[in-house]
Amino acid sequence: xxxxxxxxxxxxxxxxxxxxxxxxxxxxxxxxxxxxxxxxxxxxxxxxxxxxxxxxxxxxxxxxxxxxxxxxxxxxxxxxxxxxxxxxxxxxxxxxxxxxxxxxxxxxxxxxxxxxxxxxxxxxxxxxxxxxxxxxxxxxxxxxxxxxxxxxxxxxxxxxxxxxxxxxxxxxxxxxxxxxxxxxxxxxxxxxxxxxxxxxxxxxxxxxxxxxxxxxxxxxxxxxxxxxxxxxxxxxxxxxxxxxxxxxxxxxxxxxxxxxxxxxxxxxxxxxxxxxxxxxxxxxxxxxxxxxxxxxxxxxxxxxxxxxxxxxxxxxxxxxxxxxxxxxxxxxxxxxxxxxxxxxxxxx
Amino acid sequence: xxxxxxxxxxxxxxxxxxxxxxxxxxxxxxxxxxxxxxxxxxxxxxxxxxxxxxxxxxxxxxxxxxxxxxxxxxxxxxxxxxxxxxxxxxxxxxxxxxxxxxxxxxxxxxxxxxxxxxxxxxxxxxxxxxxxxxxxxxxxxxxxxxxxxxxxxxxxxxxxxxxxxxxxxxxxxxxxxxxxxxxxxxxxxxxxxxxxxxxxxxxxxxxxxxxxxxxxxxxxxxxxxxxxxxxxxxxxxxxxxxxxxxxxxxxxxxxxxxxxxxxxxxxxxxxxxxxxxxxxxxxxxxxxxxxxxxxxxxxxxxxxxxxxxxxxxxxxxxxxxxxxxxxxxxxxxxxxxxxxxxxxxxxxxxxxxxxxxxxxxxxxxxxxxxxxxxxxxxxxxxxxxxxxxxxxxxxxxxxxxxxxxxxxxxxxxxxxxxxxxxxxxxxxxxxxxxxxxxxxxxxxxxxxxxxxxxxxxxxxxxxxxxxxxxxxxxxxxxxxxxxxxxxxxxxxxxxxxxxxxxxxxxxxxxxxxxxxxxx
Numbered sequence: 062x063x064x065x066x067x068x069x070x071x072x073x074x075x076x077x078x079x080x081x082x083x084x085x086x087x088x089x090x091x092x093x094x095x096x097x098x099x100x101x102x103x104x105x106x107x108x109x110x111x112x113x114x115x116x117x118x119x120x121x122x123x124x125x126x127x128x129x130x131x132x133x134x135x136x137x138x139x140x141x142x143x144x145x146x147x148x149x150x151x152x153x154x155x156x157x158x159x160x161x162x163x164x165x166x167x168x169x170x171x172x173x174x175x176x177x178x179x180x181x182x183x184x185x186x187x188x189x190x191x192x193x194x195x196x197x198x199x200x201x202x203x204x205x206x207x208x209x210x211x212x213x214x215x216x217x218x219x220x221x222x223x224x225x226x227x228x229x230x231x232x233x234x235x236x237x238x239x240x241x242x243x244x245x246x247x248x249x250x251x252x253x254x255x256x257x258x259x260x261x262x263x264x265x266x267x268x269x270x271x272x273x274x275x276x277x278x279x280x281x282x283x284x285x286x287x288x289x290x291x292x293x294x295x296x297x298x299x300x301x302x303x304x305x306x307x308x309x310x311x312x313x314x315x316x317x318x319x320x321x322x323x324x325x326x327x328x329x330x331x332x333x334x335x336x337x338x339x340x341x342x343x344x345x346x347x348x349x350x351x352x353x354x355x356x357x358x359x360x361x362x363x364x365x366x367x368x369x370x371x372x373x374x375x376x377x378x379x380x381x382x383x384x385x386x387x388x389x390x391x392x393x394x395x396x397x398x399x400x401x402x403x404x405x406x407x408x409x
Numbered sequence: 410x411x412x413x414x415x416x417x418x419x420x421x422x423x424x425x426x427x428x429x430x431x432x433x434x435x436x437x438x439x440x441x442x443x444x445x446x447x448x449x450x451x452x453x454x455x456x457x458x459x460x461x462x463x464x465x466x467x468x469x470x471x472x473x474x475x476x477x478x479x480x481x482x483x484x485x486x487x488x489x490x491x492x493x494x495x496x497x498x499x500x501x502x503x504x505x506x507x508x509x510x511x512x513x514x515x516x517x518x519x520x521x522x523x524x525x526x527x528x529x530x531x532x533x534x535x536x537x538x539x540x541x542x543x544x545x546x547x548x549x550x551x552x553x554x555x556x557x558x559x560x561x562x563x564x565x566x567x568x569x570x571x572x573x574x575x576x577x578x579x580x581x582x583x584x585x586x587x588x589x590x591x592x593x594x595x596x597x598x599x600x601x602x603x604x605x606x607x608x609x610x611x612x613x614x615x616x617x618x619x620x621x622x623x624x625x626x627x628x629x630x631x632x633x634x635x636x637x638x639x640x641x642x643x644x645x646x647x648x649x650x651x652x653x654x655x656x657x658x659x660x661x662x663x664x665x666x667x668x669x670x671x672x673x674x675x676x677x678x679x680x681x682x683x684x685x686x687x688x689x690x691x692x693x694x695x696x697x698x699x700x701x702x703x704x705x706x707x708x709x710x711x712x713x714x715x716x717x718x719x720x721x722x723x724x725x726x727x728x729x730x731x732x733x734x735x736x737x738x739x740x741x742x743x744x745x746x747x748x749x750x751x752x753x754x755x756x757x758x759x760x761x762x763x764x765x766x767x768x769x770x771x772x773x774x775x776x777x778x779x780x781x782x783x784x785x786x787x788x789x790x791x792x793x794x795x796x797x798x799x800x801x802x803x804x805x806x807x808x809x810x811x812x813x814x815x816x817x818x819x820x821x822x823x824x825x826x827x828x829x830x831x832x833x834x835x836x837x838x839x840x841x842x843x844x845x846x847x848x849x850x851x852x853x854x855x856x857x858x859x860x861x862x863x864x865x866x867x868x869x870x871x872x873x874x875x876x877x878x879x880x881x882x883x884x885x886x887x888x889x890x891x892x893x894x895x896x897x898x899x900x901x902x903x904x905x906x907x908x909x910x911x912x913x914x915x916x917x918x919x920x921x922x923x924x925x926x927x928x
Contacts, residue, residue: 142531152526
């Protein structure tokens with residue numbers, strides 16, 4: 062757990078609709094710059110939980126603190142203007158142009174028109190919506206992916222420190238979804254943001270989360286890092302929830318550091334050394350998935366005794382190129398297999 | 410083709426009047442729409458925030474909508490009297506349902522995700538309403554206003570019945586006089602107005618985005634201006650007259666007064682049933698009526714003497730089939746017992762008891778006969794049955810009861826009453842074909858409605874009651890083998906009436922004096 066004060070803290074949140082409890086006694090903390098993913102099956106209460114954070118839903122019991130202050134201490138509108146909000150259906154104002162949609166919150170906050178225009182142009186450019194083409198368009202003239210990009214730009218326009226996202230990629234086709242998610246992850250804007258995101262997509266959760274809160278029937282099943290949920294599931298529900306995508310998740314959750322002990326000693330056979338022409342070395346924090354992805358792109362050497370694709374690992378931060386370790390598909394997957402067994406993860 | 414040319418002639422002759430009525434009509438419609446929008450839109454928006462009230466409010470507005478417009482006006486008269494007030498209120502009530510319902514439907518139709526996103530971004534409830542819900546609901550809302558506008562242009566024709574003017578004046582005049590050209594003269598501009606309102610609002614509806622918002626604002630400014638049109642043509646005059654549509658159109662009505670006396674009072678048109686009431690309450694000062702109407706006595710009105718005989722005589726006379734008289738000669742003396750017995754004031758008194766005291770015509774008739782010593786126990790009916798007709802108003806019912814009692818008392822004939830026949834031509838046809846044997850008719854009506862002589866003949870007859878009676882008697886006998894017997898004594902003619910108090914204060918007893926006063 063980070064030691065700094067949490068930016069968002071939920072304490073014992075409970076919400077009933079009629080006799081039915083949709084959220085029961087949920088507590089969590091999100092530190093500055095961290096991403097918390099609310100994960101769970103449909104109807105588990107994750108959206109309700111998210112909407113309590115910006116007071117679109119008021120809890121029956123419990124409090125939400127933002128930067129240590131009860132959210133009820135200020136008008137709901139003011140609170141919301143300090144939090145970006147992105148929803149699955151996007152909800153762009155159909156009678157506003159793209160630029161006007163992006164400018165909604167800065168205008169509410171009374172920013173100068175020139176500053177708003179500059180910010181809008183900057184954001185649209187960064188989200189691959191060239192402003193000269195898109196600024197004057199209306200939402201109905203955009204594709205689903207473009208609309209969601211505008212939705213993101215709108216949430217980011219006033220540069221709020223907190224972003225709430227409710228299945229932001231849920232309505233997109235798989236290809237668009239993957240590409241927008243990648244852009245999203247790489248967006249420098251978001252690096253500094255504290256984010257809470259709702260999803261039911263396990264892969265998405267593992268890709269984006271620092272912490273995952275797994276919910277079922279309004280109750281917390283487990284709160285922890287993706288790796289903790291995968292390697293030390295708190296109960297059967299957690300185990301079953303990840304069972305179907307076990308392998309993919311393991312590839313995302315395990316890092317090179319986890320498998321270093323299982324790698325064959327390179328010096329046993331042929332001594333290979335890293336040269337400048339090779340791909341950038343991977344650090345130990347890279348996931349197995351990322352190592353595989355880089356292997357897939359690596360060129361196969363045409364000469365030499367080992368005609369295999371190869372990437373390099375830097376065993377420590379300060380290691381010299383001479384100490385870099387080579388990885389091939391065979392060595393990587395073998396080590397991954399041993400590591401999984403060692404860590405006691407059950408195979409499906 | 411003749412109707413078309415009549416119509417064009419009519420329009421040419423009445424161009425000012427049509428123009429004024431059109432402006433009034435637009436004014437009435439616009440004023441009620443302004444009120445409808447001013448109340449309906451906020452009410453609809455309130456319902457979006459208090460959905461539990463929606464079924465009640467919409468149900469209430471729906472019930473209002475189902476009240477027939479003429480009945481709604483009727484309900485409002487006791488509260489608001491006559492004139493533009495109740496007319497605009499009634500139109501306003503009719504416009505409520507479409508406006509409230511469409512406001513609600515429009516706002517409800519706004520994509521929930523858009524509203525959710527807007528709230529999540531930090532728009533206040535008011536901002537969500539003004540910047541998101543209202544603009545997005547505008548096309549549906551405008552459709553409601555458009556519906557209301559078209560309904561109101563139509564219903565506004567009824568305003569003519571309560572002295573609020575508009576294009577209904579000619580329509581009702583035309584209906585009363587069975588004059589299709591006159592009906593069309595009002596109906597065509599009303600239809601064109603409805604189409605124009607519809608097209609204009611449809612055009613506004615088709616606009617999109619910003620232009621739509623501007624058009625909405627323009628409408629908010631423009632409608633009250635249009636409503637202001639209503640105030641323009643109100644003329645100032647010493648006295649305000651309220652006339653029934655038939656009187657305004659009939660040649661022996663207002664046009665006749667104009668010819669004879671040069672009388673041009675500022676006037677409004679209203680339903681015949683409301684004329685007396687309007688005079689009583691002081692909404693108008695001068696009305697048309699019938700000289701034997703019971704309300705003259707009840708409301709303390711004065712009949713202005715027709716000193717230059719603009720109105721032809723309308724003596725009441727029993728009209729009988731020749732064949733019936735030949736077969737049953739004993740009818741003649743029985744019917745003759747009533748001849749000359751009923752003066753204007755006596756008939757007015759009897760009408761008063763029926764129309765205002767709500768006594769039955771039979772009770773009033775029998776009481777009258779007893780007091781005059783004309784009553785006789787019915788004789789056993791051994792002979793044929795005489796079928797008695799009457800038109801559909803109190804005086805005729807009383808006369809029919811009088812004759813029925815006389816026939817039963819002084820002959821052995823049976824009596825079958827066929828009272829309440831719709832109008833003059835129905836009675837006349839029934840008599841000619843033998844569906845009835847006799848009914849009371851008025852000489853002037855027989856002359857103008859049934860015989861319809863040339864103007865030259867009319868001029869030659871002049872205002873002399875005996876000459877008119879002689880002419881209708883001769884012509885009825887020649888054409889239809891029908892007999893006009895002896896007059897009952899009273900003359901139920903058109904009359905100009907004023908409140909007695911006002912007439913006395915102004916020293917007006919005759920139409921000539923009225924004309925002089927107005928000049």
